[in-house]
Amino acid sequence: MPSGRIERRFADLAREGRAGLVTYVMAGDPNPKAGFEIFARLPEAGADIVELGMPFTDPMADGPAIQVAGQRALKAGIKLREVLDMVRRFRARDDETPVVLMGYYNPIHHFGVEPFLDAARDAGVDGLIVVDLPPEEDAELCLPALAKGIRFIRLATPTTDEERLPSVLANAGGFIYYVSVTGITGAKRGAIEAIDKAVSNLKRKSGLPVAVGFGIKTPEDAAEIARVAEAAVVGSALVKVIAGALEADGRPRAGLVEEVVGFVRALAQGVRSARVPPSSAS
């Protein structure tokens, strides 16, 4: 597969000698306008890769924060078409930052796999994370996505044993998303020593960069992860900042976007401060 935005981004990060920050927001949360503004400003705040959530009524691997964010987006009328449209508008102003769509299979299944992949590729989507499609179901979406040059980003978890790892890595692309705990999004983070060990193993066996997610809540958490992995993923904590800046009736308070951008900036600083670049160390 020819090098794409994800590969170029990780190559740049390697050259800079630092880890990356991957941010997750739910598309259209808390409403289409503010949601897009947040999404579009993530790169300038320091996000190296952006994940955009595709809302689903039954997000069975997500904790309360992302569930509720999905409900807000659905209530605001966000459908898969709107999600793709947001990526298209994002691409009109940023052709470098990789965009990864994350969600569940049913809305894609209902849209139709081929039409969805065509629309996603045309909009400028670089990768997909579909939580309820393990390698056993690769024929559904993973292989058709690869055929169109879209990376299928694989989740590896503490339950992914050595016997299973080859099938998990077989069609993996872009990067490996290491889920640091067994649990739902927003759960407590795993111990750093165990993460370090798992990341090294995944890196060696996949030859791909490893991003670590689940339970990273603060710039300090992000920095700690940035010392052992190629990237830190922050989702629930970011979504909570959005939830915290809403009025009782669900309308965003003035300054919501700035608040989110400020939080991402702090996370990015955490990640960037974690490793001393080789040039200044010498």
Add this chain to the structure above:
Amino acid sequence: MTEPLNTFRDGPDEHGRFGIFGGRFVAETLMPLVLELKKAYTQAKSDPAFQAEFDTLLEHYVGRPSPLYFTGRLTAHFGGAKIYFKRDELNHTGAHKINNCIGQILLAKRMGKTRIIAETGAGQHGVATATVAALFDLPCTVYMGTKDIERQAPIVFRMKLLGAEVVPVTSGSNTLKDAMNEALRDWVTNVETTFYIIGTVAGPHPYPELVRDFQSVIGREARDQMMKAEGRLPDTLVACIGGGSNAMGLFHPFLDEDGVAMIGVEAAGLGIETGKHAASLTAGTPGVLHGNRTYLLQDDDGQILEAHSISAGLDYPGVGPEHAWLHDVKRVEYVSVTDQEALEAFQLCSRLEGIIPALEPSHALAHVAKIAPELGPEHIILMNMCGRGDKDIFIVADALGVKI
């Protein structure tokens, strides 16, 4: 070229598929466990000791075989086909759900799991799970939507008496599908220690297969009992469908009998045309939810719709994948009846037979009421009376405007 099927009973395939339905659509965290479960079940199936323990518990603890009963007064009332009930409402805990729970807790024990979780809608599966967890001395957590907790308050207390923790689920529509989401979240978090006892023939492979196998005791017994009573097989089987475990248990042993017609009865709620129903085969489209591809109630964006039924046990926007397949290959006919029709059947059965049925099989009976008068006295209908109605008297009183 497609060969005609020579059996309807050899599914699922190695990928857990019945035709295009079924599969293993779960998060990576759960995959190793789902594979381990498949392995454990395959071993257990061929282990005579496992089968013997299952059979012994069904006989002495559950009270099987459940009787096959000729309903003389209902038959006379409808004036057509002869109607038999398979009396699974007489099982310990009052429904067919216990058959499956016995099987799964034996598997949990084999796999060394130390904690049990379950989802429940009507509460029958929750009670059955809490019961076997008490019997095997394992801690048990049952997830139940707040809407169902409200309409099934006595059953919540029963689960607590049995030692289970009942966790109210407030996400989504606060019913069975949300309870299942929450149980899956628990499972994903506690995967090492926990066994998830799924209550119906749905979920990731191998659940639809193993729940069906454990429930097939219903159809096997009914077959033998009917041969004794009538010297032949029944002409038509009728069972209600939510997820579809009682129907699958009754139908499966008969699937290759050409002469036996089968009808699954879904909940039409307030009427299919109102959109407030739970008839996923009648009015749904294929999609992926809770680990399997099946027919689902969903909108034009693939978002799952809320189901509606007066019966909490049928109030689910999906259906087991094997039913989805049997629907597509037209081996089983799927129909629906409304809340109102089920309520009428509920009252009729209580008065004519002295059997207060659960609202779920009241749906099956409401369909029997439609077809029996049109059939001759030589036609034998076998209906699964899969649960008793004690749990439903408050809902029925409310629907009839009676204050108790």
